[in-house]
Amino acid sequence: MLGQLFIASPILKNSDDKQILEEPKLVLTRNKKYAEYEGQLVAPGHGNQNYKIIRIDTTNFITGGTLRIDIQVGSGQSQASFDLFAEDAVIPIAGRPQQSLAGAYDISPDSGTSLTYKFDKGEVFQFGATGNWFSPKGSRNSYRIKAYVIPKI
Numbered sequence: 001m002l003g004q005l006f007i008a009s010p011i012l013k014n015s016d017d018k019q020i021l022e023e024p025k026l027v028l029t030r031n032k033k034y035a036e037y038e039g040q041l042v043a044p045g046h047g048n049q050n051y052k053i054i055r056i057d058t059t060n061f062i063t064g065g066t067l068r069i070d071i072q073v074g075s076g077q078s079q080a081s082f083d084l085f086a087e088d089a090v091i092p093i094a095g096r097p098q099q100s101l102a103g104a105y106d107i108s109p110d111s112g113t114s115l116t117y118k119f120d121k122g123e124v125f126q127f128g129a130t131g132n133w134f135s136p137k138g139s140r141n142s143y144r145i146k147a148y149v150i151p152k153i
Contacts, residue, residue, distance in 0.1 A: 023053045023054060023055050023126075024037060024039075024054045024055070025054070025055040025056075025057060025124075026054060026055070026056045026057065026147055027057040027060075028056065028057065028058050028060065028061075028147060028148065028149050029060040030060060030061070030151065033148055033149075034146055034147060034148035035056075035146075035147055035148075036144065036145065036146045036147075037054055037144070037145050037147075038142065038143070038144045039052055039054065039129060039142070039143055039144075039145075040052070040140060040141070040142055040143075041078060041080055041129045041130055041131050041140065041141055041142075041143060042078070042130070042131050042138060042139070042140050043077075043078040043079075043130075043131025043132065043133075043135035043136060043137055043138060043139045043140070044130060044131060044133070044137065045133070045137035045138075046133045046134070046137075047094055047095065047133060048093065048094050048133075049091075049092050049093050049094060049095070049097070049128075049130055050093075050130050050131065051083070051091050051092075051128035051129065051130045052128065052129050052130065053091060053126050053127070053128050054126075054127045054128075054129075054145070055087075055124050055125070055126060055127075056069075056124065056125045056126075056127055056147050057122075057124045058119065058122040058123060058124070058125065058149055059122040059123060059124065060122055061119075061121075061122040061149050061151055061152070062121055062122055063121065063151070063152050064118070064119050064120040064121050064122070064151075064152040065118075065119065065122075065149045065150050065151040065152045066116060066117070066118045066119075066149065066150040066152075067084070067115075067116070067117045067118075067119060067125065067147065067148075067149055068114060068115070068116050068147070068148055068149075068150065069082075069084070069114060069115045069116075069127060069145050069146070069147045070112065070114045070145065070146045070147075071104065071107070071112055071113050071114060071115070071143060071144070071145050072111075072112045072143065072144045072145075073107050073108065073109055073110065073111055073112065073141060073142075073143050074109065074110070074141050074142030074143060074144075075109050075110050075141075076109060076139070076140050076141030076142055077109070077135065077136065077139040077140065077141065078109075078131035078132065078135040078136075078139040078140055078141040079106050079107060079108055079109065079131065079132040079134065079135050079141075080107045080109075080129065080130070080131060080132060080141055080143055081103070081104065081105040081106065081107065081129075081130050081131070081132045081133075082103060082104045082105075082107070082113070082115060082127070082128065082129050082130075082143075083097045083100040083101075083102070083103040083127075083128045084100065084101045084102040084103070084115050084117055084125055084126070084127055084128075085097070085099055085100060085101060085125065085126040085127075085128060086099065086101060086123070086125065086126070087123055087124040087125065087126060089126060091126065091128060097128075101117050101125070102115040102116065102117045103115070105132065106132050106134070107132075109141060115127075127145070127147070129143055129145075
């Protein structure tokens with residue numbers, strides 16, 4: 001199987017009587033060329049961010065490559081915005097994302113886009129999806145991504 005449809009919500013794990021929220025994670029390898037994910041986004045209101053984070057693990061590509069994420073936005077009310085962040089990036093809750101490696105903004109319902117990012121060695125990225133600033137606060141939409149790596153030769 002070259003890829004899989006990964007539909008997941010964040011996982012709650014118990015650790016020392018605390019619940020820890022883990023984001024969904026897509027793992028890409030040379031044998032698993034792509035992975036897909038379906039999610040929901042919510043418009044945060046002007047000037048705010050409400051990212052839903054999906055981790056994308058490319059550590060199997062030790063010599064690097066190009067990460068491509070094809071995105072399809074659903075037919076809901078909210079427009080959508082997407083950013084790719086490094087694993088250690090601080091995800092903003094307001095203002096423009098300063099640490100974004102790649103982004104696509106104000107994507108209309110029933111349309112698509114893609115993000116592309118070249119990396120020198122495999123790492124875990126954070127893919128963020130949110131409603132855009134100009135959609136009514138609280139409006140929703142769905143999105144679907146297909147992530148894959150073109151290995152460096």
